[in-house]
Amino acid sequence: MKRNFSILQDWSANKGNPKGRTILLLYRLAIRIRFTPVLLLFFFWYLVLYIFFVEWLLGVELTFGAVLGSGTQIWHGYAIVLNPAVRIGNNCVLRHSLTIGNKGADSKCPVIGNNVNIGAGVCILGDLNIGDNVVIGAGSIVVKDIPSNSVAVGNPARIINKG
Numbered sequence: 140m141k142r143n144f145s146i147l148q149d150w151s152a153n154k155g156n157p158k159g160r161t162i163l164l165l166y167r168l169a170i171r172i173r174f175t176p177v178l179l180l181f182f183f184w185y186l187v188l189y190i191f192f193v194e195w196l197l198g199v200e201l202t203f204g205a206v207l208g209s210g211t212q213i214w215h216g217y218a219i220v221l222n223p224a225v226r227i228g229n230n231c232v233l234r235h236s237l238t239i240g241n242k243g244a245d246s247k248c249p250v251i252g253n254n255v256n257i258g259a260g261v262c263i264l265g266d267l268n269i270g271d272n273v274v275i276g277a278g279s280i281v282v283k284d285i286p287s288n289s290v291a292v293g294n295p296a297r298i299i300n301k302g
């Protein structure tokens with residue numbers, strides 16, 4: 140999954156959602172600086188402020204290593220933690236109380252497709268793939284692959300509808 144450095148790539152997807160817009164704008168700016176050596180040299184202080192404000196104060200850890208596709212939406216913007224190895228496609232929706240990371244036994248992390256709508260309070264853990272056009276219900280714990288065009292809910296997540 141290739142990284143897109145455009146700073147406004149999530150702007151229109153977050154219309155009517157000023158907090159999501161702000162977090163993603165600050166994140167995209169941080170990513171641009173982090174991966175551009177000359178910008179890093181002059182603006183490393185921005186990354187310190189970014190970590191303090193977005194990660195520590197807001198509790199939204201998108202992490203610099205993770206790849207978040209264009210048109211990402213963040214609703215409510217609390218308690219989000221992404222492992223740096225996570226890959227997320229375009230036009231996905233993230234909500235509060237979300238963890239995407241490894242299982243602890245090894246460091247492998249989920250790869251998530253496009254148009255994946257993740258409910259509040261979800262954990263997605265381990266070496267797994269989630270396809271395109273997937274809905275993950277609130278409070279789900281996902282530890283296995285989810286195929287494209289599915290709705291998955293529960294702990295452990297089960298498919299309730301496959302298109």
Ligand SMILES: CC(C)(COP(=O)(O)OP(=O)(O)OC[C@H]1O[C@@H](n2cnc3c(N)ncnc32)[C@H](O)[C@@H]1OP(=O)(O)O)[C@@H](O)C(=O)NCCC(=O)NCCS
Pocket residue numbers: 215234257258259274275276277278279290291292293299
């Ligand atoms: C998954 C979801 C999209 C399904 O909505 P829906 O299509 O209207 O589904 P239904 O309410 O008809 O439920 C279908 C079945 O799934 C179950 N189900 C639905 N959502 C569930 C969830 N989050 N966890 C566990 N089971 C769930 C229902 O109990 C029902 O089971 P049954 O057929 O055995 O009775 C929705 O329930 C959901 O979780 N959305 C997340 C949105 C969110 O996070 N909102 C918070 C905003 S801050």
Ligand SMILES: CC(=O)OC[C@H](N)C(=O)O
Pocket residue numbers: 214215234
């Ligand atoms: C808590 C709630 O219902 O929030 C609605 C919001 N638009 C969302 O989908 O996240």
